[in-house]
Amino acid sequence: MDNLELKKQANNVRKGIVTSTHAAKAGHPGGSLSAADVFTFLYFEEMNIDPKNPEKEDRDRFVLSKGHTAPGLYAALAYRGFFPVEDLTTLRKLGSYLQGHPNMHIPGVDMASGSLGQGISAAAGMALGGKLGKEKFRVYTLLGDGELEEGQVWEAAMFAGFRKLDNLCVIVDNNGLQIDGPIDEVCSPYPIDKKFEAFNFHVINVDAHDFDALRSAFREARETKGMPTCIVMHSLKGKGVSFMEGSVDWHGKAPNDEEYAVAMADLAKIDEELEKEGR
Amino acid sequence: MADVKKIATRESYGNALKELAEEFPDLVVLDADLAAATKTGIFKKAYPDRHIDCGIAESNMMGVAAGLSLTGKIPFVSSFAMFAAGRAFEQVRNSIGYPHLNVKIGATHAGISVGEDGASHQCNEDIALMRTIPGMVVMCPSDDVEAKAAVRAALEYQGPVYIRFGRAACTVINDRPDYKFEIGKGTVVREGKDVTIVATGIGVDAALGAAEMLKADGVDAEVINICTIKPLDEDLIVASAKKTGKVVTVEEHSVIGGLGSAVCDCLCAKQPTPVKKLGMQDVFGESGSAAALIHKYGLDAEGVYNSVKEFLA
Numbered sequence: 108m109d110n111l112e113l114k115k116q117a118n119n120v121r122k123g124i125v126t127s128t129h130a131a132k133a134g135h136p137g138g139s140l141s142a143a144d145v146f147t148f149l150y151f152e153e154m155n156i157d158p159k160n161p162e163k164e165d166r167d168r169f170v171l172s173k174g175h176t177a178p179g180l181y182a183a184l185a186y187r188g189f190f191p192v193e194d195l196t197t198l199r200k201l202g203s204y205l206q207g208h209p210n211m212h213i214p215g216v217d218m219a220s221g222s223l224g225q226g227i228s229a230a231a232g233m234a235l236g237g238k239l240g241k242e243k244f245r246v247y248t249l250l251g252d253g254e255l256e257e258g259q260v261w262e263a264a265m266f267a268g269f270r271k272l273d274n275l276c277v278i279v280d281n282n283g284l285q286i287d288g289p290i291d292e293v294c295s296p297y298p299i300d301k302k303f304e305a306f307n308f309h310v311i312n313v314d315a316h317d318f319d320a321l322r323s324a325f326r327e328a329r330e331t332k333g334m335p336t337c338i339v340m341h342s343l344k345g346k347g348v349s350f351m352e353g354s355v356d357w358h359g360k361a362p363n364d365e366e367y368a369v370a371m372a373d374l375a376k377i378d379e380e381l382e383k384e385g386r
Numbered sequence: 387m388a389d390v391k392k393i394a395t396r397e398s399y400g401n402a403l404k405e406l407a408e409e410f411p412d413l414v415v416l417d418a419d420l421a422a423a424t425k426t427g428i429f430k431k432a433y434p435d436r437h438i439d440c441g442i443a444e445s446n447m448m449g450v451a452a453g454l455s456l457t458g459k460i461p462f463v464s465s466f467a468m469f470a471a472g473r474a475f476e477q478v479r480n481s482i483g484y485p486h487l488n489v490k491i492g493a494t495h496a497g498i499s500v501g502e503d504g505a506s507h508q509c510n511e512d513i514a515l516m517r518t519i520p521g522m523v524v525m526c527p528s529d530d531v532e533a534k535a536a537v538r539a540a541l542e543y544q545g546p547v548y549i550r551f552g553r554a555a556c557t558v559i560n561d562r563p564d565y566k567f568e569i570g571k572g573t574v575v576r577e578g579k580d581v582t583i584v585a586t587g588i589g590v591d592a593a594l595g596a597a598e599m600l601k602a603d604g605v606d607a608e609v610i611n612i613c614t615i616k617p618l619d620e621d622l623i624v625a626s627a628k629k630t631g632k633v634v635t636v637e638e639h640s641v642i643g644g645l646g647s648a649v650c651d652c653l654c655a656k657q658p659t660p661v662k663k664l665g666m667q668d669v670f671g672e673s674g675s676a677a678a679l680i681h682k683y684g685l686d687a688e689g690v691y692n693s694v695k696e697f698l699a
Contacts, residue, residue, distance in 0.1 A: 211485045218456060219485040222476060228446045229481055232453020240457060262446035
């Protein structure tokens, strides 16, 4: 898929995030938007998956360790065809399969998550399982930068580095903000890249919103042998929605009707620009 | 039997893993730097490629087990009960219980029979913690025969299972040709009509000893062995309570949330009966030999006998 098409899909994913959290009157749009491009890249380009057969055995696996950004994952899965896009507006509602955090009943979800620090361990276990079974699939997991404050992340990193799980790709969404404020004012996990290097990871720093950069980073990860890769993705929280960008307030708050209209107008403008780019 | 055969259930666990390895090729065993103590080392020696030492990092180990199960492996995860059920509770709940994964937890060194290590390592809360997780099977075998049977049953069962093993050698009591094991089924190991003693783990042997002592006093005690605390064999307990009208529970665990609580939950709803719960009475343990501790806290045959007498008085 070319970059223009990826950008269009990413903008759809962003619209899905805004629409679903608005309908739910709850949820986490900020960190979903910062990761919208990587969700798009993984599901539309990078991973070996089949929306018609979500559990096919040789599929690549994805674990959303930062499970609160489920709206981003769900939107990517919906636009990729795992379930109807219309269902996104049932997010977080009683009776919906689109639970507040990912669970096992959602087509395309490989692991329940939401309690921070745990997804990376499950991803490491999947990667080890792949190695033991001499299987070809790769395992991807997305972590928040605030999540790195959880000790379990480093237990898992030590394990994956030691076990040389080169079929594992850890992605850190470094948007710099957590609930209580900037991560370097709460309990700084910096330097993130040097920490993962010290845990025997191959580390790549990348612009989270540049598809060429993502493309080459994931290629490099695939080609890296003998150690897992960590892609530290420098992102903008709330990316794409003017009033959410770089704002800590939009970590876990849904847009009201008025804000929803502004957000959708922002994204419509991006669509227009992408249309022009395509001509 | 002239010689009383004794073996610690952790030893039975290690032996069972090794014995079942060929039959269950997907079985892998995880440990957190305690393979020598949990006895998964027995498996490790025979199948080094299928033993994964995760280091001293129990939280990660639970997640790794979850991930392995999602690739078709059947992981048996081991540590001391304190760390498997205690430290990693939330990982077990959220990464294994909630997604209902096919992970088996073999937790050794449960209860005060840990002995000399003292209260920090004597987990009297694991049954309570594990019982609260929806879909979790909780077992506590009473001897070598039952421990091995429980390991096999766990491997044959699809879904999360917690099995509690002990450190101290305990008497083999189920070595008989007609012994059968089924998850969720209790056993009447001694029939009686005056009082029911429901016991789990090493409490079963103590209950049998107490029943013999009670017999001399003209008290005919029924003894029920409950290996599977969840799901509980409610029919068996209700039927016995109906017959005897008095129930005593015995466990090497806190009386809060363990077997005693499970029995009370059941009887309150189905057959209201006076119950006396023997176990750790909302206190921490301490250092000492296993036998001395079991005696001090009234969980040996003599202690159970005294408590039953007092209860019936």
